[in-house]
Amino acid sequence: MDSLIAQNLAQVHTDIAAACEAAGRLADSVQLLAVSKTWGPEAVRAAHAAGQTAFGENYIQEAVEKMAALRDLPLQWHCIGPIQSNKTKLVAEHFDWVHSIDRLKIAQRLSEQRPPTLAPLQVCIQVNVDGGSTKSGVSPPELPALAQAVAALPHLQLRGLMTIPEPAETEAQMRAVHAKAKALFESLRQQGLPLDTLSMGMSADLAPAIAQGSTLVRLGTAIFGKR
Numbered sequence: 100m101d102s103l104i105a106q107n108l109a110q111v112h113t114d115i116a117a118a119c120e121a122a123g124r125l126a127d128s129v130q131l132l133a134v135s136k137t138w139g140p141e142a143v144r145a146a147h148a149a150g151q152t153a154f155g156e157n158y159i160q161e162a163v164e165k166m167a168a169l170r171d172l173p174l175q176w177h178c179i180g181p182i183q184s185n186k187t188k189l190v191a192e193h194f195d196w197v198h199s200i201d202r203l204k205i206a207q208r209l210s211e212q213r214p215p216t217l218a219p220l221q222v223c224i225q226v227n228v229d230g231g232s233t234k235s236g237v238s239p240p241e242l243p244a245l246a247q248a249v250a251a252l253p254h255l256q257l258r259g260l261m262t263i264p265e266p267a268e269t270e271a272q273m274r275a276v277h278a279k280a281k282a283l284f285e286s287l288r289q290q291g292l293p294l295d296t297l298s299m300g301m302s303a304d305l306a307p308a309i310a311q312g313s314t315l316v317r318l319g320t321a322i323f324g325k326r
């Protein structure tokens with residue numbers, strides 16, 4: 100299993116570099132988040148041995164147990180799944196990043212519960228760019244006010260936006276969705292928010308997301324295999 104994960108990681112880095120080159124971007128301008136949900140500590144350990152340090156998790160309880168088993172490694176943990184109010188304390192105490200802020204109440208709780216001994220929690224706001232009904236995320240009209248409010252909270256640092264586009268029928272549609280996310284990101288920057296992270300792009304839309312300015316792509320299956 101270990102050598103397969105290393106091979107998959109090498110392939111993913113090749114794909115990211117190719118997409119960057121096609122878009123006229125530097126290969127190191129896109130960060131890889133390895134989505135390790137449902138995989139055990141051994142899989143994460145194998146990916147770390149192959150050079151991966153940032154891992155994404157959706158299920159809080161599962162993630163916290165995994166972190167405990169991997170305490171000996173210098174890993175960075177990103178929460179990318181929906182967060183219920185009763186889970187904010189665990190998230191604030193254990194994660195380095197949260198990509199899935201979609202309402203102020205959750206951000207406020209994370210801010211209050213972040214232990215002052217830890218670095219500020221790095222956060223992205225999840226935005227529902229294409230109006231997909233099955234998933235969470237703030238709607239574009241509500242984004243500017245939420246971003247300003249989150250940016251003002253102590254113990255959090257607002258870094259950018261996260262989006263999970265619905266699979267689109269055509270490449271042009273996909274491109275339009277990514278371009279809209281990029282435009283929202285740039286308009287917040289123009290309002291003075293020092294954002295540097297656009298968390299956009301999964302297996303199915305890696306290249307188009309990178310072409311439209313993604314700075315972080317989230318891949319699970321391509322690295323660890325089918326869940």
Ligand SMILES: *Cc1c(COP(=O)(O)O)cnc(C)c1O
Binds near residue numbers: 263301319320
């Ligand atoms: C599961 C998940 C991913 C990774 O999905 P794969 O299809 O395994 O690459 C990326 N982003 C989010 C938000 C996820 O929940």
